[in-house]
Amino acid sequence: MRSLEILKDRFGALEAAANSSIKLARYAPEEELAMDLLVAESVLEFGSSLREASDGALQWARARGVGPLA
Numbered sequence: 001m002r003s004l005e006i007l008k009d010r011f012g013a014l015e016a017a018a019n020s021s022i023k024l025a026r027y028a029p030e031e032e033l034a035m036d037l038l039v040a041e042s043v044l045e046f047g048s049s050l051r052e053a054s055d056g057a058l059q060w061a062r063a064r065g066v067g068p069l070a
Helices: 002-024 037-063
Strands: none
Touching: 002 037
């Protein structure tokens, strides 16, 4: 459970780069971006799935009395 939380937190930096690349694509050519647009979209999709998995694991742990209550 803790490893999943750490992964979710650390993944935020990669998501920030993906979001920046998508926004900058409106103004700059794709070869100047930090990340390919298809990769950026995939990163954001993975981030969404990671948050869903983390939330599901937290609910599962709370239901069994082994997770944080807050």
